Amino acid sequence: ATVHYHDFILKETNFTRLCSSKSMLVVNGSLPGPVIRVTKGDTVYVNVHNQGDYGVTIHWHGVHQPRNPWSDGPEYITQCPIAAGSNFTYEISFSDEEGTLWWHAHSDWTRAGVHGAIVVMPNKETGFPFPQPDGEEILVLGSWYEGDVNEEVAEDLEDGGDTPRSDCYIINGQPGDFLPCSNESTYRWQVDYGKTYLLRLVNAAMNAELYFAIAEHNLTVVGMDGSYVKPVVTSSLMITPGQTMDILVTANQSPHDRYYVGARQYDSVRPDVTDYDQTNATAILEYTGGSYDPAISPIFPTNLPSYEEYSPALNFTSRLKSLANHDHPVNVPKNITTRMYITASMNNVVFEDDGDTETALASSLNNVSWLNPSTDVLLAYYRNISGIYTTDFPNYPPDFFNFTADTAPDYTTDTVQGTKLKVLEYNEEVEIVFQGTTVYDASEDHPMHLHGYTFYVVGMGLGNFDNETGPLGYNLVDPPKMNTVSLPKKGWVAIRFKASNPGVWLWHCHLDRHLSWGMDTVLIVKNGDTPETSIREPPPYMPPCTADSSTIRL
Ligand code: C2O
Numbered sequence: 435a436t437v438h439y440h441d442f443i444l445k446e447t448n449f450t451r452l453c454s455s456k457s458m459l460v461v462n463g464s465l466p467g468p469v470i471r472v473t474k475g476d477t478v479y480v481n482v483h484n485q486g487d488y489g490v491t492i493h494w495h496g497v498h499q500p501r502n503p504w505s506d507g508p509e510y511i512t513q514c515p516i517a518a519g520s521n522f523t524y525e526i527s528f529s530d531e532e533g534t535l536w537w538h539a540h541s542d543w544t545r546a547g548v549h550g551a552i553v554v555m556p557n558k559e560t561g562f563p564f565p566q567p568d569g570e571e572i573l574v575l576g577s578w579y580e581g582d583v584n585e586e587v588a589e590d591l592e593d594g595g596d597t598p599r600s601d602c603y604i605i606n607g608q609p610g611d612f613l614p615c616s617n618e619s620t621y622r623w624q625v626d627y628g629k630t631y632l633l634r635l636v637n638a639a640m641n642a643e644l645y646f647a648i649a650e651h652n653l654t655v656v657g658m659d660g661s662y663v664k665p666v667v668t669s670s671l672m673i674t675p676g677q678t679m680d681i682l683v684t685a686n687q688s689p690h691d692r693y694y695v696g697a698r699q700y701d702s703v704r705p706d707v708t709d710y711d712q713t714n715a716t717a718i719l720e721y722t723g724g725s726y727d728p729a730i731s732p733i734f735p736t737n738l739p740s741y742e743e744y745s746p747a748l749n750f751t752s753r754l755k756s757l758a759n760h761d762h763p764v765n766v767p768k769n770i771t772t773r774m775y776i777t778a779s780m781n782n783v784v785f786e787d788d789g790d791t792e793t794a795l796a797s798s799l800n801n802v803s804w805l806n807p808s809t810d811v812l813l814a815y816y817r818n819i820s821g822i823y824t825t826d827f828p829n830y831p832p833d834f835f836n837f838t839a840d841t842a843p844d845y846t847t848d849t850v851q852g853t854k855l856k857v858l859e860y861n862e863e864v865e866i867v868f869q870g871t872t873v874y875d876a877s878e879d880h881p882m883h884l885h886g887y888t889f890y891v892v893g894m895g896l897g898n899f900d901n902e903t904g905p906l907g908y909n910l911v912d913p914p915k916m917n918t919v920s921l922p923k924k925g926w927v928a929i930r931f932k933a934s935n936p937g938v939w940l941w942h943c944h945l946d947r948h949l950s951w952g953m954d955t956v957l958i959v960k961n962g963d964t965p966e967t968s969i970r971e972p973p974p975y976m977p978p979c980t981a982d983s984s985t986i987r988l
């Protein structure tokens with residue numbers, strides 16, 4: 435295994451998009467930021483130099499970081515922010531991940547600019563479980579805000595209202611030529627006729643699941659979230675924020691045409707708040723040496739579903755299965771000792787302000803809206819500091835699942851706020867069933883993400899989870915392994931994992947507006963009996979938790 439060193443310089447940098455300029459925090463001057471490229475089992479040290487104006491942390495999304503939550507990154511969960519003007523070195527240890535992952539800021543909404551791809555190559559001896567591709571392409575999907583997103587978010591949260599909508603989506607930093615002032619800069623992907631490319635796709639958008647397609651070209655999905663899947667051939671796919679996919683694309687169409695690569699928001703629930711349908715983010719795929727007429731516009735992917743279409747998302751997701759072969763075995767936990775039932779809701783939180791009763795928008799898991807403490811949970815746990823969190827995250831019996839009906843009798847739209855988390859024993863086998871609700875008349879998909887682990891998605895469905903029949907349909911043979919799964923709107927998803935990685939691990943919806951409103955909680959996985967099954971010693975330096983370490987407390 436090799437050890438790599440990177441310097442990440444975080445700095446305000448000027449960008450012009452949609453005919454206007456602004457400065458935003460990015461890494462090493464680029465959007466998306468640098469690619470971290472490793473071979474399975476390597477270790478990477480990233481020294482983050484914060485030359486910006488406010489505190490930042492970085493998370494290595496999908497990297498399990500065995501026994502080393504100290505380098506996981508979420509602010510106030512495993513560390514306090516790296517203050518402006520200071521630096522911190524992360525140690526990122528790759529174990530069993532293979533494929534595409536990504537890194538991003540994990541403090542307020544800074545990840546809008548601070549993110550990039552991680553490529554984990556297989557060992558030379560094993561290689562890919564598919565024919566060696568002729569080339570590689572990385573496409574990072576993102577959100578663009580014309581204003582200063584952190585300022586806008588802070589104001590909106592202060593008012594208790596909705597958070598800002600992005601002004602467009604971007605592919606490798608560019609909106610594409612359907613959007614104003616974007617013609618020249620449209621991202622171009624150059625291919626050679628007859629070659630097969632491994633496309634590494636990352637959804638770094640802040641709040642949107644996205645449909646993705648390439649005109650006239652099939653997508654063969656072979657991996658996701660750093661694990662291999664049985665090849666799925668499709669003309670379009672849906673990818674949630676947080677997810678990454680490995681896709682084979684063969685350049686087998688006429689080299690004398692050009693082809694749009696398109697990403698489009700999928701938000702079946704709230705077309706009233708969806709002002710994006712006309713804003714397809716596009717890139718252009720063109721063939722080297724192809725003699726196309728530049729006056730003729732590229733072919734548009736007619737197979738890109740419209741934002742109102744819901745079923746293509748669910749259909750695609752349900753086709754994903756683990757590769758499950760000799761080199762990549764499946765190990766689904768079967769002796770479940772902890773079962774959790776967790777509802778994900780939109781809510782109000784009611785509070786007193788100067789004697790007035792006020793309400794603000796909130797999100798919750800089991801009707802608790804997470805509040806970040808002022809000292810990180812990991813430090814409090816490791817050093818036995820009391821008063822930072824409580825271990826009473828509620829666990830409801832299945833009959834609590836009366837939420838999805840719009841007329842559910844006993845629901846309340848109000849949540850409680852708190853730093854309530856769940857403690858698990860080392861190595862126990864865990865099943866969690868998530869149920870999407872329509873509380874507060876709201877329902878949409880929630881891309882649920884767990885730090886420190888990948889989990890098996892054993893079941894998924896629409897409507898209420900039924901404890902009698904739901905488990906009968908579980909796939910325990912080749913369920914896909916993910917670190918982020920879309921909880922379908924008004925539906926449920928069941929996941930399983932073995933709690934073999936001791937630490938403090940954040941669990942949250944990967945839509946930043948829901949994360950800001952409290953749709954997160956923490957799992958503490960206790961140590962095993964030996965030093966080798968216990969959390970590692972903290973590094974000699976962790977950023978201190980001080981009042982000026984962050985500008986915004988979400
Ligand atoms: Cu992509 Cu909590 O992270």
Ligand code: CU
Pocket residue numbers: 879880881943944945948953
């Ligand atoms: Cu959500």
